[in-house]
Amino acid sequence: MPRRCTICEHPKRDEINKALIETQNIAEIAKRYGVSYDSLFRHKQGHIPEALAKAQEAREIAKADSLLDQVRTLQGKTLAILEEAEKTKNYLTALKAIREARGNLELLAKLLGELQEKQIINILVAPEWLSLRAVILTALEPYPEAKQALSEALKEVEENGFPGR
Numbered sequence: 072m073p074r075r076c077t078i079c080e081h082p083k084r085d086e087i088n089k090a091l092i093e094t095q096n097i098a099e100i101a102k103r104y105g106v107s108y109d110s111l112f113r114h115k116q117g118h119i120p121e122a123l124a125k126a127q128e129a130r131e132i133a134k135a136d137s138l139l140d141q142v143r144t145l146q147g148k149t150l151a152i153l154e155e156a157e158k159t160k161n162y163l164t165a166l167k168a169i170r171e172a173r174g175n176l177e178l179l180a181k182l183l184g185e186l187q188e189k190q191i192i193n194i195l196v197a198p199e200w201l202s203l204r205a206v207i208l209t210a211l212e213p214y215p216e217a218k219q220a221l222s223e224a225l226k227e228v229e230e231n232g233f234p235g236r
Contacts, residue, residue, distance in 0.1 A: 078106060078114035091115050092123070139182055146175040195229050 078087055083104060090100045097115065101108045153168035194200045204225065211218035228234075 076114055076118060077110045079118060081106065087111070087114075088119060091119055139179070142175060142179050142182065146172060146179065149175055 078084060081087060081104065087100065087104055087106070090103070091097070091111065091114070094100065097111045098108055100106075101111050149168055149172045153165055153172060156162070156165035156168055208218060208222060211221060
């Protein structure tokens, strides 16, 4: 059965962890808290990185929540400006507010993972594909039937897209 970490079970574990993070002098910390140097060293190697990772994750979540709140607040202000501009028939300001509201929505969607940005690449016009196509067709010169069949299949794909799409 594995040994239990005496530092993890220590009543002043949080203080010890803070001291381990802030200073490199393990011997001084061991003396201050009445624990062994070896226990502190093992704890620092095995448990501090895990604790730091969890703390960092918590900070990132808090930051993301704060950012979401800020964008939502900004969206609320933008919509209020839009409403006021529409009431006063200030159409130029209304259009600007609409543009900003759209930008806010796009940012919110990105932050919430609701907007997928996929780049579409048409390989049929890429110079690399055109060169490769020529190389393949040239290699099939000794096999006229295969060359003809491939040429027709490529033409079909170029005109109608890939099958099943």
